Amino acid sequence: NAGVTQTPKFQVLKTGQSMTLQCAQDMNHEYMSWYRQDPGMGLRLIHYSVGAGITDQGEVPNGYNVSRSTTEDFPLRLLSAAPSQTSVYFCASSPALPNTHSGNTIYFGEGSWLTVV
Amino acid sequence: AQSVSQHNHHVILSEAASLELGCNYSYGGTVNLFWYVQYPGQHLQLLLKYFSGDPLVKGIKGFEAEFIKSKFSFNLRKPSVQWSDTAEYFCAVRDDYKLSFGAGTTVTVRA
Numbered sequence: 001n002a003g004v005t006q007t008p009k010f011q012v013l014k015t016g017q018s019m020t021l022q023c024a025q026d027m028n029h030e031y032m033s034w035y036r037q038d039p040g041m042g043l044r045l046i047h048y049s050v051g052a053g054i055t056d057q058g059e060v061p062n063g064y065n066v067s068r069s070t071t072e073d074f075p076l077r078l079l080s081a082a083p084s085q086t087s088v089y090f091c092a093s094s095p096a097l098p099n100t101h102s103g104n105t106i107y108f109g110e111g112s113w114l115t116v117v
Numbered sequence: 118a119q120s121v122s123q124h125n126h127h128v129i130l131s132e133a134a135s136l137e138l139g140c141n142y143s144y145g146g147t148v149n150l151f152w153y154v155q156y157p158g159q160h161l162q163l164l165l166k167y168f169s170g171d172p173l174v175k176g177i178k179g180f181e182a183e184f185i186k187s188k189f190s191f192n193l194r195k196p197s198v199q200w201s202d203t204a205e206y207f208c209a210v211r212d213d214y215k216l217s218f219g220a221g222t223t224v225t226v227r228a
Binding site: 035041042048058059105108110111 | 153166207218221
């Protein structure tokens with residue numbers, strides 16, 4: 001069971017380039033999300049999805065697009081990379097919505113280190 | 118969305134000292150509360166979580182946390198730290214679909 005898999009682990013981009021960070025989970029989780037981690041700011045939610053075909057914006061969505069065509073995959077697209085998008089990106093998934101009896105935990109991928117020069 | 122405050126940015130301790138990290142969130146209702154740890158160069162790992170029931174929650178590696186609803190707090194404690202507890206610690210609150218994180222507390226344990 002691989003859990004939450006993110007690729008690539010490291011990437012350097014030039015300003016203006018586009019790229020996609022891949023996220024896949026093999027646990028049949030409904031809920032998936034993307035966070036960015038910056039020093040002194042914790043993790044901030046970029047976009048999230050509560051199921052295939054459904055996505056919504058988080059706290060810092062500008063400059064990013066997502067789609068959820070399958071339950072397993074939730075790619076994050078940088079449309080035109082900017083130095084301000086230099087960060088560590090974490091994908092996360094969870095089997096159910098919050099406030100259920102099971103109170104499911106959110107599982108994180110290992111992170112993708114992105115540098116935009 | 119929830120706002121999560123962690124009181125300390127950096128804590129430096131000696132081995133065997135006790136640790137307490139503060140965490141407050143902004144509003145009530147039914148929330149799920151978490152503490153995550155991130156060791157240098159690694160991803161987030163769950164230390165403990167609270168959903169309901171006993172407000173004193175025990176987690177892995179000897180950590181515990183106490184949920185005080187009236188204070189909107191979920192403080193993390195460990196009676197005796199080890200050098201291997203050097204890491205960054207994040208409090209998180211799940212409200213509806215969103216998991217909101219505090220800014221994190223860096224804990225440095227000196228041998």
